[in-house]
Amino acid sequence: MSTQPKMQRRLRIAGMLTGLGLLVQLSTFFGIHASAFMAFAIIGVPLTFAGCTLFLYSLVSNPK
Amino acid sequence: MINPTTLTVGVFIVSIVLVAGIILRPEMTVARTGKIMAFIALFLLPIIADSLGLSVHFEKSKQTSFCLSCHVMQPYGKTLYVDDKHYVAAAHFQNHRIPVEEACYTCHTDYVLYGGVRAKLRGIRHVYVQYLGHVPSPENIHLYSAYNNRECLHCHLGARSFEEEPTHSAMHDDLVANQISCLTGGCHDTVHNVGDLAKQKFWKEDH
Numbered sequence: 143m144s145t146q147p148k149m150q151r152r153l154r155i156a157g158m159l160t161g162l163g164l165l166v167q168l169s170t171f172f173g174i175h176a177s178a179f180m181a182f183a184i185i186g187v188p189l190t191f192a193g194c195t196l197f198l199y200s201l202v203s204n205p206k
Numbered sequence: 207m208i209n210p211t212t213l214t215v216g217v218f219i220v221s222i223v224l225v226a227g228i229i230l231r232p233e234m235t236v237a238r239t240g241k242i243m244a245f246i247a248l249f250l251l252p253i254i255a256d257s258l259g260l261s262v263h264f265e266k267s268k269q270t271s272f273c274l275s276c277h278v279m280q281p282y283g284k285t286l287y288v289d290d291k292h293y294v295a296a297a298h299f300q301n302h303r304i305p306v307e308e309a310c311y312t313c314h315t316d317y318v319l320y321g322g323v324r325a326k327l328r329g330i331r332h333v334y335v336q337y338l339g340h341v342p343s344p345e346n347i348h349l350y351s352a353y354n355n356r357e358c359l360h361c362h363l364g365a366r367s368f369e370e371e372p373t374h375s376a377m378h379d380d381l382v383a384n385q386i387s388c389l390t391g392g393c394h395d396t397v398h399n400v401g402d403l404a405k406q407k408f409w410k411e412d413h
Contacts, residue, residue, distance in 0.1 A: 150232035153244060157229040160252050161222055167259050168218040171211060175275040176333050179263050186259075190252045197248040 152200035160193030210265070214258040221251040267329050268311040276336045281344040281400040282310075289407040294389075294397045300409055303361070317360040344400045353397075355384045 167186035170178040224247035227234070234240035266272055274283040286299040286309060295313070298304045304312040315325040328350070335341060359382065362368040369375070373393075380386040388394050 150235065153232045153235055153248070154229055156248050157225045157232070160248055161225040161229060164218055164222050164225065164252060164255060167255070168215065168222070171215055171218075171259070171262060174266050174269055174271045176272065176336055177275075179267060179272075179333060180337055182259060182263055187256060190256055194249050194252055197244070 149200055152196060156193045156196040156200060158193070159189050159196060163187065163189030163191075163193060210258075211262050214255070214262045217251065217255045217258055221247065221255050224251065264326055267326065268308045270307055270309045270311075273310040276332070278336070278341050278344055278347070281403055282347075282398050284403055284408070285398040285400060287408045287410050288403075289409045290396075292396045293399065294394050296409070313357060315357070316354070317356055352387065353389055355381055355386075355388050358388045 163186050166189060167182050170182040170186065224243065228244055228247050235244045270283070273279050282295075285293060286296050288296040291297050295309075298313070299306060299309050311325065315321055363382070374381065377386050381388065389397060
């Protein structure tokens with residue numbers, strides 16, 4: 143198995159995490175409520191952070 | 207000029223579209239341009255979007271409706287409509303002496319360097335308590351420390367109505383030094399008084 147599909151799989155997962163995080167964050171802008179801030183900070187930011195971290199990890203690691 | 211929220215939503219939409227491109231066609235990252243796009247879509251833009259989003263949320267958290275979105279704060283919101291000029295918060299709110307859209311923040315921020323940051327950190331603590339902690343009853347909510355005259359004098363100091371009032375003139379230096387509180391009994395000691403709400407008449411009922 144070549145390294146490329148594994149790399150691409152990681153990028154896809156990173157994209158899914160980041161995209162989901164961004165979608166959650168985007169949905170919180172359409173209202174003024176403490177729960178919107180909580181959803182942004184507790185769900186959106188960690189998902190995006192996880193996606194960015196996985197992307198960086200996929201760059202520095204050498205998947206076999 | 208573009209509204210910051212609109213700009214932020216735009217950055218989020220662009221980010222999501224680029225991320226969707228990576229999800230649907232990850233093989234594009236084999237090429238150099240694809241690698242650059244992946245870096246922008248999966249790292250650079252999300253970081254920028256998150257920073258802008260946090261800034262938008264912090265700005266929104268200044269709004270009166272944000273503070274009153276927690277059930278426990280609603281009696282405090284109701285006190286802004288009390289039909290009694292002795293209620294300091296109500297008199298300021300009803301006469302637009304403070305921006306009505308940022309009524310809570312205007313009086314409960316600290317007018318010092320990083321005072322806004324401190325107010326927002328307190329706000330984050332409030333949100334934490336609201337969702338994950340023990341929420342006290344409205345009557346049992348107290349300030350972290352005694353209200354500082356500095357917050358009142360930020361607007362009132364130098365104002366004719368303040369300076370020409372004989373009581374203020376007599377204790378001017380003590381008020382500025384925060385030695386005598388503006389909220390001292392007999393002065394401006396009726397602020398929110400949520401415990402007395404049941405007995406009050408209201409200026410407006412549509413709040």
